Amino acid sequence: MTKRTDRRADALSRERIVEAAIAILDAGGEGALTFRALAARLATGSGAIYWHVADKDALLAAATDHVVTQAMSGVGGGEADPRAAIRVIALGMFDAIDAHPWVGAQFSRAPWQPAMLRVFEAIGGRVRALGVPEGAWFNAWSALVTYIFGAAGQNAANARLQAPGTDRSAALADIAGGWARLDPADYPFLRQVAPQLAAHDDRDQFLAGIDLILAGIGTVR
Amino acid sequence: MTKRTDRRADALSRERIVEAAIAILDAGGEGALTFRALAARLATGSGAIYWHVADKDALLAAATDHVVTQAMSGVGGGEADPRAAIRVIALGMFDAIDAHPWVGAQFSRAPWQPAMLRVFEAIGGRVRALGVPEGAWFNAWSALVTYIFGAAGQNAANARLQAPGTDRSAALADIAGGWARLDPADYPFLRQVAPQLAAHDDRDQFLAGIDLILAGIGTVR
DNA sequence: ACCTGAACACCGTTCAAGT
């Protein structure tokens, strides 16, 4: 009957472990998250972590869930216009993955997590409000969700590829320079588009894709 | 001056290593590819592989390049209608990743590979032929390419999640069942589309997304 | 030039032993 409620303020908990994992992931990427590093940061033994999380996959899933939940809480849902609401939700995911690039690789690993379901539902609800026939809902929803997580993931991968501290626009200029030097007979399109690659804004381009899909959905009668 | 051209038929080569790696990846997934397993299959020492490839990243990149190159060689480019050609190229990528699910995770890791450039150009060339204003080319191209690789990657991830030998439609039915049991107040959309999730064909759904984007591009004047 | 395989510096995970 003496249930101890006065635990040490710094007692280990799933929540504290997940937060420490996110800090390590944000600072050093996926490669930096080891149970030894995590145990050191939490001033405990590496085995202690296993009392609270099943394994590394579960830890990454919990960290992803945490980030997505936080991102979704920021996008309210107050927008009356379903198109505007879809843009807000999509940008919320984009920005969250941009801030935590390691999240991008996790979606594919655990796509049916609770937090993901909330994103799925949020998009689906707006698709329903878009005024397209019911038979088109599923494909319209699927295209949007696929694009949002695919694009955000790829963008995060690009960010991950860069050496930390490198200038993003310089790296992009490098790639664009490579495209500009391709054989004009074999790569006319990439040569032509190279300057736009160098100058483009990832966020604007992401949103332009959303708008194209929304425009496509608008043609379904 | 005695250049040996009569090497053993089974001499190690980058090509043989990459092929063995693909075989291992196809059979056992990304986790199965170790230098020890690869060396055993090639009947050599693990260190020998490093004479031909720089490291594991380079090996995965080479394997991915091989698969994409093969897939692209199968999609000719004979279609006159640019929309039809885009569908053929997209489906070619989809099927290649479906057959080699591990490829899906690699795109994000090395997006500027030679084989990828050929896919990029192939899509870009058709976008140009679509008859939209030049100012819209870059965003139209980007949306298509993002969707193609994002969707194919996510689909491959779903395949990877399944226990090997498991029935895909049974797994999908499981997830759909979970959606059908969600709280109707919180998840009306997911509940409603659950039956479609259980019945849908990944390939058809992928193509429906391509068609939505193409329809959206068609609205740009 | 190319191959061998032991050695090194790591991992994730387990588990007897502690409190």
Place this chain on the structure above:
DNA sequence: ACCTGAACACCGTTCAAGT
């Protein structure tokens, strides 16, 4: 109930030594 940290069975990569 929860924590400790050594131990186990792996990794990728290196490198002296061979042919």
